[in-house]
Amino acid sequence: MALLEVEKLSKSYGSNTAVAEVGFHIDKGETYGLLGPNGAGKSTTISIIAGVLKADSGSVRIDGQEHGVSNAATKGQIGFVPQELALYPDLNAWDNLMFFARLYGLSGAKARSRCGEILEIIDLTDRAKENVSTFSGGMSRRLNIGVGMLNRPRLLILDEPAVGVDAQSRNAILESIQRQAADGVSVLYTTHYMEEAERLCDRVGIIDSGRIQAEGTQRELISQVGEDDTIVLSLGGGKDRAVRALKELSEVREVSVEGSEVRLLLKDARSVIARILEVVTASEAVLRSVEVQEPDLEAVFLHLTGKALRE
Structure with missing residues (x-):
C-alpha cells in the first residue's frame, strides 16, 4: 500500500x-x-x-x-x-x-x-x-x-x-x-x-x-532501454576454438576479440554465464579471468536524456 x-x-x-x-x-x-x-x-x-x-x-x-x-x-x-x-x-x-x-x-x-x-x-x-x-x-x-x-x-x-x-x-x-x-x-x-x-x-x-x-x-x-550485458573473457591457448564455439550460441548477440580479450554482448548475462564457461572449457581454451558487466543507471540516463548524469 x-x-x-x-x-x-x-x-x-x-x-x-x-x-x-x-x-x-x-x-x-x-x-x-x-x-x-x-x-x-x-x-x-x-x-x-x-x-x-x-x-x-x-x-x-x-x-x-x-x-x-x-x-x-x-x-x-x-x-x-x-x-x-x-x-x-x-x-x-x-x-x-x-x-x-x-x-x-x-x-x-x-x-x-x-x-x-x-x-x-x-x-x-x-x-x-x-x-x-x-x-x-x-x-x-x-x-x-x-x-x-x-x-x-x-x-x-x-x-x-x-x-x-x-x-x-x-x-x-x-x-x-x-x-x-x-x-x-x-x-x-x-x-x-x-x-x-x-x-x-x-x-x-x-x-x-x-x-x-x-x-x-x-x-x-x-x-526498458534494451541495454545488453557484457561478459569479458581473458583467454590463452585455444582462444580461436572458443570464439568459434561462442559465436554459435543463440544467447550471444555479438562477439568481439581484441588480443587475449573476448567480449560477448547478450541479455541477462548471469543466467548464461554457466553455459559460457562450459563452452570455453569444452574448447580447451585457457581461461585467465571472467568479468560480467551489467548496464548501470548512468547508461540508462544517457540513453533517455542524451547527456551524462553529472552534466
Whole structure:
C-alpha cells in the first residue's frame, strides 16, 4: 500500500518550469530514489512534498490524506533533511538535537531518550558534547540527518544528504539511511550519484528537465532501454576454438576479440554465464579471468536524456 502518492505535480517560476506533471508513489517501507543532475527539479519536487513549498497544480497524499503546506497532521509524519545544513554551529550536537526535539513537541525524559537514540544511529555518541563548528562536513551531515529523524517519521525525505563529503562519511550516511529503511520507514532520496541510488533504492525515478523520464527497479529501467550485458573473457591457448564455439550460441548477440580479450554482448548475462564457461572449457581454451558487466543507471540516463548524469 502506498504511503506517499504524488500526482501531476507542477511548479513554475515565471517562464521557467521547474517541475512538470511529476507523479510517482512510495509504498510503506520502500526506498525511492529521484535520480537526476543538478537543476533537474529534484529539490523543488521534494520541497513541495515536504510541505515547505506550494505547488502550482497537482496533489500530494500521505497515507490517503491530502497533504500541503498548511496540513500539520500530515507534516507530522514527515522528516525532511534539506541539502543545506540546518544546524546551530555554536551549539554542541546534543544541544542541537534537544533544541529541535522541543520544536517537535518532545520534552523531558522523552526528548533525552530520543536524542540519545539518534546519536547512536548516526554514530556521534562520543562527540555529543562537541560544538558543531568543530565537526567535519561528514559529521555535520550525519547530525543534519539525525535532526530529520527525531520525530520518528513514517516518510523520511533526504535531499542529496551525502553531497560533498568524503567516502567514509558517505558510507556512514548511507548505512544510517539503510537502517531506517530496515525499520520500516519509507524513504524518498534525491541524488545525482548513480552508485547511491543503486545501493539504497528499491525503485528509481529518473528526472530531467522537471519531468519523470522513466521509473522502476534498476533491472526494469535497463530492460526498458534494451541495454545488453557484457561478459569479458581473458583467454590463452585455444582462444580461436572458443570464439568459434561462442559465436554459435543463440544467447550471444555479438562477439568481439581484441588480443587475449573476448567480449560477448547478450541479455541477462548471469543466467548464461554457466553455459559460457562450459563452452570455453569444452574448447580447451585457457581461461585467465571472467568479468560480467551489467548496464548501470548512468547508461540508462544517457540513453533517455542524451547527456551524462553529472552534466
